[in-house]
Amino acid sequence: MLHGLPRKIRTAFMLQALLAGLAVLLGGYLVLLVVKFGLVNALLKQEAAHYWELYQASPVQPPPNTSNVRGYLLEAGQSPLSLPPALRGLAPGFHEVGDADELVLVDEKPAGRLYLVFLRSQAQHLAFWFGVVPVLLVLLAVYGASWLTYHVSHRVVSPVTWLARRVSQWDPLYPDASELAPERLPADVQGEVRQLAGALHTMAGRIGDHVARERNFTRDASHELRTPLTVIRMASDMALGAQELSPGLQRSLQRIQRAGRDMEALIDALLILAREANIEPQAEWVEVADVVRYEAANARGSLAGRPVELEVHVAAASPLRVPPQVLHVVVGNLLRNACNHTDSGRVDAYVEADRVVVRDTGIGMSPEALARIFEPFFRVEPERRQGHGLGMPIVHRLCERFGWRIELESEPGHGTTVTVRFARDAGQPDRGVDDVASP
Numbered sequence: 001m002l003h004g005l006p007r008k009i010r011t012a013f014m015l016q017a018l019l020a021g022l023a024v025l026l027g028g029y030l031v032l033l034v035v036k037f038g039l040v041n042a043l044l045k046q047e048a049a050h051y052w053e054l055y056q057a058s059p060v061q062p063p064p065n066t067s068n069v070r071g072y073l074l075e076a077g078q079s080p081l082s083l084p085p086a087l088r089g090l091a092p093g094f095h096e097v098g099d100a101d102e103l104v105l106v107d108e109k110p111a112g113r114l115y116l117v118f119l120r121s122q123a124q125h126l127a128f129w130f131g132v133v134p135v136l137l138v139l140l141a142v143y144g145a146s147w148l149t150y151h152v153s154h155r156v157v158s159p160v161t162w163l164a165r166r167v168s169q170w171d172p173l174y175p176d177a178s179e180l181a182p183e184r185l186p187a188d189v190q191g192e193v194r195q196l197a198g199a200l201h202t203m204a205g206r207i208g209d210h211v212a213r214e215r216n217f218t219r220d221a222s223h224e225l226r227t228p229l230t231v232i233r234m235a236s237d238m239a240l241g242a243q244e245l246s247p248g249l250q251r252s253l254q255r256i257q258r259a260g261r262d263m264e265a266l267i268d269a270l271l272i273l274a275r276e277a278n279i280e281p282q283a284e285w286v287e288v289a290d291v292v293r294y295e296a297a298n299a300r301g302s303l304a305g306r307p308v309e310l311e312v313h314v315a316a317a318s319p320l321r322v323p324p325q326v327l328h329v330v331v332g333n334l335l336r337n338a339c340n341h342t343d344s345g346r347v348d349a350y351v352e353a354d355r356v357v358v359r360d361t362g363i364g365m366s367p368e369a370l371a372r373i374f375e376p377f378f379r380v381e382p383e384r385r386q387g388h389g390l391g392m393p394i395v396h397r398l399c400e401r402f403g404w405r406i407e408l409e410s411e412p413g414h415g416t417t418v419t420v421r422f423a424r425d426a427g428q429p430d431r432g433v434d435d436v437a438s439p
Contacts, residue, residue: 009153017146024138041094044069044105044116052109059111068119075112087115159193162186167200177204225267233260258298262332265325266394272326273397281323288318288422289351291327292335296349299335307344310335316353320422326398333391334358334418341380345415359417365410373408 047064051071054061063071072083080088086097092108103118166179178184180201182194189197236256239245245253272281289312296312303310320327331349338347338360345361365373365380372378374396377389399406403423410416 009157010150013146013150013153017143020142020146021139024135024142027135027138040103040118041105044094044103044118045107047071048105048107048114048116051114052107052111055111063114064116070117070119072115072117073112074115076110078112083115087117090115155188159186159189162189163193163197163200170204175204175207177201180204221267226264229260229264229267233257236260255301258301262298262328265328265332268323268325269329269394269398272323273394273401281326283321283323285319285321286324286327288320288327288331288356289314291324292331292349292351292356295328295332295335298332299339299347302336302339306342308339308342308347309345310339310347310349312349312351314351316351318351318353318356318422322402326402330395330398330420331356331358333395334420337391338362338416338418342415355419355421357417357419359415361415364412364414364416365408366412370408370410 047069051061051064063073065071072087074080074083086102087104087106090097090104090106092106092113095104095106096102097104105116105118107114107116163180170176177200180197182198182201185194185197236253240250240253240257292312292314296310300310334356335347335349335358338358342360342362347358347360347362350357350359363381369378369380373380373392375389376393379389396406398404399420405421405423407419407421408416409419
C-alpha cells in the first residue's frame with residue numbers, strides 16, 4: 001500500500017499517546033490516594049499531637065477550629081451524643097465519611113478522644129492542585145511531545161512515501177523512471193532516499209534498454225533464422241522433385257525437410273516465450289493425436305538399430321486450441337528424450353481427453369536428477385552425445401506459458417513417465433472418440 005508506512009507511524013504514535021495517557025491517569029489516581037491517605041493523614045496527626053501538647057499544659061484548651069480543620073474533643077466519661085452524628089461510631093484511626101468527601105482522624109488518649117475533620121472544600125482543593133492539575137500538565141506534555149515527534153517523523157518519511165507512490169505507478173513492462181532523474185527530484189528528497197531514487201532510476205533505465213535489446217534481437221533473429229531455413233526447405237523440395245533419386249537419398253532429403261519444419265516450430269515457440277505475457281499468440285484448433293503421430297514418426301528415425309518399439313495409443317479425441325508449433329515442440333521433445341534414453345524396450349505415447357502421457361522403459365532418473373531436470377544444460381547422463389540439456393527447460397517454460405501442468409515419475413533402471421495436463425478452453429468443439437491404438 002502506498003501510505004502503509006505513514007499509517008503505521010501514525011498508528012504507533014496514537015497507541016503510544018494512548019498508553020502514555022492511561023499511565024498518567026493511573027499516576028494521577030495514585031497521587032489522589034497519596035493526598036488522601038498520606039498528606040492529609042500526616043497533617044491531621046501533626047495537628048492532633050500539637051493539640052495534646054497544648055491540652056497537657058491547659059485542659060481547658062479548645063479543640064482546633066480553623067479554615068481547614070474542625071476539631072471535637074470527647075473527654076473520658078462523656079456521652080458521644082455531643083458529637084456530630086457522622087462521628088459517633090468511628091473507632092480510633094483514619095476514616096472517610098460523608099461519601100468520601102471528608103477525612104477524619106480519631107486520636108485516642110487517656111484523657112479522651114480527639115476528632116479532627118479535614119473539611120470537604122479543602123480536600124477537594126488539595127486533590128485538584130496535587131492530583132488533577134499535575135495530571136493535566138503531564139498529559140499536555142505527553143501529547144505535545146507525541147505530536148511534535150509525529151510531525152518530525154512525517155517529514156522524514158514523506159520522501160519515502162513520495163518515492164513509493166512514483167514506483168508503484170510504473171508499468172512493470174515499461175518502467176518510466178524519468179521522474180526519478182536527479183534534476184527532477186523534489187528538494188526534500190535527500191540523503192539515503194535520494195541515493196535510492198538514483199539507483200532506481202539507473203536500474204529502470206537498464207531494464208528499458210534490456211527489454212528493447214531483447215525485442216530487437218527476437219525480431220532480427222526470427223528474420224535471419226527463417227531465411228536460411230526457407231532456402232533449405234526449397235532446395236530439399238526441388239531435390240525431391242528430381243528424377244532417379246536413390247532410396248537412401250530420398251530418405252535423407254525427407255529427414256532434412258522434417259528437421260527444417262522442426263526448426264521452424266522451435267523458432268516460433270522461442271519467439272512466443274520471448275513475447276510479453278499479455279500478448280496472446282495466434283492459436284487454432286489442433287487435434288493432439290495428429291501432432292503426437294507426426295512427432296512419433298520423426299522420433300522413430302532415432303531408433304534405427306535399437307530394439308525399441310514406439311507406439312501411439314489414442315483413447316479419446318483431444319482437440320486443443322493452441323499455436324500448433326508449441327504443441328509440436330512439447331511433444332517432440334518428450335518423445336525424443338524418451339527415445340534417446342531407452343536402449344531397449346518400449347516407448348508409448350498415450351493421448352487422452354485432457355492429457356498426453358509419454359512412458360518409456362529407459363534408464364530412468366534418480367530423485368536428485370528428477371529435481372534438476374528443468375534446469376538449463378542439465379543432462380542425466382552427460383556421457384551420452386544426444387541433446388544439450390535444453391529440451392526439458394523449453395518444454396517446462398512452454399507449459400507454464402499456456403497454463404499446462406507437467407508431471408514426471410521416474411526410477412533409475414525402470415524408465416520415466418511424463419504427463420502433460422492441458423488447460424482446456426470453454427469453447428472447445430465436441431469431437432467423438434478416435435482410434436484406440438495407432439502405431
